[in-house]
Amino acid sequence: MSMAKAITLSDTTIGKKVVMAVTGLVLYGFVVAHMLGNLQVFMGPEQLNGYAKKLHDLGPVLYAARAVVLVSLVLHVVMVVQLLSRTAAARPIGYRLKKNQTTTYAALTMKFGGLALMLFIVYHLAHFTFPGVSMAAGYKHSATDVYANVVSGFKVPWVTAIYVVAQLFLGMHLYHGAFSLFQTLGLSHPRYVEKARFVAQTLGIAVAAANIAMPVAVVAGIVK
Amino acid sequence: MSKTMNLTLHVWRQKGGTDIGGFETYKAPEISEHMSFLEMLDVVNERLLADGKEPIAFDSDCREGICGMCGLVINGVPHGPNAATTTCQLHMRHFNDGDEITIEPWRAAAFPVLRDLVVDRGAFDRIIQAGGYVSVNAGSAPEANGLPVAKPDADRAMDAAACIGCGACVAACPNASAMLFVAAKAAHLGLLPQGQPERYERVKKMVAQMDAEGFGHCSNHYECMAACPKEISVDFIARLNRDLMRATVVERDHEEKSGGAG
Structure with a gap:
C-alpha cells in the first residue's frame, strides 16, 4: 500500500469543522456585542447615538475588528460550502422512510437557516449600513442619528417581520452552533454536556428575544 | 399460546450494483411472534423459492448480535425500533398483526448496494x-x-x-x-x-x-x-x-x- 502524503488539519472534514467552530465563536462574539450595542436604543437617542459615535471614533480599531469578523464570516461560509459539496454526494439514493430519533429542529435547519442568515446579512447591511439602498419605504438614512434610523426603519411592518424571522433562525443557529462547538473542538465531556446544551439553548433564545424586542418595540410604539 | 401475525413487507429489490432497483410488496402471513426479524425473512424467502421466485438477499452471520453482518433499515430506523438491538436480535413480538414494514438497505455512497439489502462495507x-x-x-x-x-x-x-x-x-x-x-x-x-x-x-x-x-x-x-x-x-x-x-x-x-x- 502506498503511503499517503502527510495530511494537514484543514484537509480533513474534521479540520474544516474546527475552522467553522472557531470562526463561529468569533461570529457569536460579534452577534452578542452587536446586540448589546443595539439594546441601548431602549435608553434613548442620546445614549445610542453617543455609543455609535464612540464606536466610529475608534477608527482603525473598529476597522480591524470588522476585518476579523468579515474574514471569519468568509471562512465560515467557505468551509460549509466545501463540506456540503462533499456530503451532498455521500448519500445519492435516499430512504423512502427515515425516522430521526434524537436530532433537533435546530440541527436539521442549520443549512437552510445559515443560507437565510446570509441573505439577511446582505439585507441588513443594505438597510442600515450602506445608505441609499434601503428597501423600507419612507426610510431616511442619517449617518449620525442612528436612533432615528432605527425608528424609521422598523416603522414598516414587513421589514420588522423579516427581522423577526431572521432572528428565529439566528437563535436556532446559535443554539446548535454553540452546542456543536464543544464537540467539534473536542471539549465535550459527559460531565457537563447536558449543561452545555442548556446554556447554548438559553443563550440562543436570549439573543433572539433581545434582537426581536427592538423592531417589535418600534412597531408597538414603545420606541419612537 | 403463541401469537401469529400477518404482515405486509415493502422490500428494496436490486439485482446488482448497476440495476436501478425498486420496492416490491410481499405478504408475510402467519409469522410467529417468536421469530427473529431475519427468521421472518427466511420464511418469506422459503415461500418465494417454493413459488420459483428469487429470494430476498440480506446479510447475516452469527445471528446472536455480535458479528455486525446483519443490518436493515426497518421502518426508517437502522436495526429497527428497539434500542441497542441488532436486526438478528429484533423479534417479531415487537410488531403487530396487520403491520406494514418497509425494509431498505444502508444508504451511503461509500456502501454500494451489491444486491437487494446487501451492501459492501x-x-x-x-x-x-x-x-x-x-x-x-x-x-x-x-x-x-x-x-x-x-x-x-x-x-x-x-x-x-x-x-x-x-x-x-x-x-x-x-x-x-x-x-x-x-x-x-x-x-x-x-x-x-x-x-x-x-x-x-x-x-x-x-x-x-x-x-x-x-x-x-x-x-x-x-x-x-x-x-x-x-x-x-x-x-x-x-x-x-x-x-x-x-x-x-x-x-x-x-x-x-x-x-x-x-
Whole structure:
C-alpha cells in the first residue's frame, strides 16, 4: 500500500469543522456585542447615538475588528460550502422512510437557516449600513442619528417581520452552533454536556428575544 | 399460546450494483411472534423459492448480535425500533398483526448496494487497514500485571471496542458520516497503553481514509448513537476530534521508511 502524503488539519472534514467552530465563536462574539450595542436604543437617542459615535471614533480599531469578523464570516461560509459539496454526494439514493430519533429542529435547519442568515446579512447591511439602498419605504438614512434610523426603519411592518424571522433562525443557529462547538473542538465531556446544551439553548433564545424586542418595540410604539 | 401475525413487507429489490432497483410488496402471513426479524425473512424467502421466485438477499452471520453482518433499515430506523438491538436480535413480538414494514438497505455512497439489502462495507475494512499496526510484543503472553491500565480507561476502551462495525451509524446519519465508527476504532486502541506509540499517526490515517471513502461530515445530530446496537457514545467523536487536532497541530510526523525491519 502506498503511503499517503502527510495530511494537514484543514484537509480533513474534521479540520474544516474546527475552522467553522472557531470562526463561529468569533461570529457569536460579534452577534452578542452587536446586540448589546443595539439594546441601548431602549435608553434613548442620546445614549445610542453617543455609543455609535464612540464606536466610529475608534477608527482603525473598529476597522480591524470588522476585518476579523468579515474574514471569519468568509471562512465560515467557505468551509460549509466545501463540506456540503462533499456530503451532498455521500448519500445519492435516499430512504423512502427515515425516522430521526434524537436530532433537533435546530440541527436539521442549520443549512437552510445559515443560507437565510446570509441573505439577511446582505439585507441588513443594505438597510442600515450602506445608505441609499434601503428597501423600507419612507426610510431616511442619517449617518449620525442612528436612533432615528432605527425608528424609521422598523416603522414598516414587513421589514420588522423579516427581522423577526431572521432572528428565529439566528437563535436556532446559535443554539446548535454553540452546542456543536464543544464537540467539534473536542471539549465535550459527559460531565457537563447536558449543561452545555442548556446554556447554548438559553443563550440562543436570549439573543433572539433581545434582537426581536427592538423592531417589535418600534412597531408597538414603545420606541419612537 | 403463541401469537401469529400477518404482515405486509415493502422490500428494496436490486439485482446488482448497476440495476436501478425498486420496492416490491410481499405478504408475510402467519409469522410467529417468536421469530427473529431475519427468521421472518427466511420464511418469506422459503415461500418465494417454493413459488420459483428469487429470494430476498440480506446479510447475516452469527445471528446472536455480535458479528455486525446483519443490518436493515426497518421502518426508517437502522436495526429497527428497539434500542441497542441488532436486526438478528429484533423479534417479531415487537410488531403487530396487520403491520406494514418497509425494509431498505444502508444508504451511503461509500456502501454500494451489491444486491437487494446487501451492501459492501469494504470502506470500513479499508479504514481499519489505514490505521496500520500496533506495536505489541508477539509470542508468549505477557505477565498479566506487567502493564498497568487504569480501570476507567480499560472500561472505556471496552465500551469503544464493543463496536461491531455494522454500519448503522452511517445509515442513521443525515450526512452518511462514519465518524462514530472511526471514533470508536481509534479510541479502543488510543485509550490503552499498548496503542500509544502509533496513536496520533493512526488517527490521521484513519480520518484521511474515512474522507477518501466519501463518507459525509459530522454535524452533531447524534442519530448514530441512537441507532448503534452497541450504544457507542458520541463522546468518542469528541475524543477523535481532540486526537486529530493534536496529531496535525502538535505531534511530529512519523518518518515512514521503506523496507525497515519488522
